[in-house]
Amino acid sequence: MTGTFTASPEHMQLALVQAQHAWDLGEVPVGAVVVRDGEVIATGYNQPIGKHDPTAHAEIMALRAAAGILGNYRLPGCELYVTLEPCVMCAGAMMHARLARVVYGAADPKTGACGSVLNLFAQEQLNHHTELVGGVMADACGQMLKSFFSERREQLKQERLQRQAIAHAHANAHSIDDEAND
Numbered sequence: 056m057t058g059t060f061t062a063s064p065e066h067m068q069l070a071l072v073q074a075q076h077a078w079d080l081g082e083v084p085v086g087a088v089v090v091r092d093g094e095v096i097a098t099g100y101n102q103p104i105g106k107h108d109p110t111a112h113a114e115i116m117a118l119r120a121a122a123g124i125l126g127n128y129r130l131p132g133c134e135l136y137v138t139l140e141p142c143v144m145c146a147g148a149m150m151h152a153r154l155a156r157v158v159y160g161a162a163d164p165k166t167g168a169c170g171s172v173l174n175l176f177a178q179e180q181l182n183h184h185t186e187l188v189g190g191v192m193a194d195a196c197g198q199m200l201k202s203f204f205s206e207r208r209e210q211l212k213q214e215r216l217q218r219q220a221i222a223h224a225h226a227n228a229h230s231i232d233d234e235a236n237d
């Protein structure tokens with residue numbers, strides 16, 4: 056982190072709004088925005104399931120949109136805010152884009168490539184352009200993911216109970232049939 060940079064809570068808040076779009080579609084809620092000169096120029100949210108696309112992470116969606124808008128595959132001077140620590144794929148894409156800075160919220164102990172599992176940005180042979188800032192609004196960003204997964208667990212549990220109840224009802228119906236046939 057350089058001395059002069061202050062992460063913008065407003066931009067992370069907008070990334071959280073993007074994450075909510077993912078949640079609404081049943082996708083893991085991760086959202087991203089690309090900012091240039093303090094202005095949001097592109098947004099993206101996680102949607103690999105719906106798009107049948109393993110690369111459709113929030114960061115990739117936002118990078119693609121930003122590059123399209125600017126008409127340039129490189130995004131120097133741009134910052135990307137994302138609610139969850141980027142994975143290896145997204146970290147690589149950010150370096151190819153020559154982003155000035157990536158700012159993330161919650162750490163991802165399972166696939167995080169910004170310090171949790173490994174830190175690609177610390178590889179000086181790979182990273183010449185992109186500054187890394189983590190833990191911005193980490194609680195709010197992490198809480199959204201926690202709520203999503205606990206809601207999903209509860210849904211799966213309800214579905215299992217429902218299936219059991221139906222199976223039970225069938226079994227009872229059969230035994231009544233058997234009695235009637237006696």
Ligand SMILES: [Zn+2]
Pocket residue numbers: 112114141142143144145146
């Ligand atoms: Zn990713």
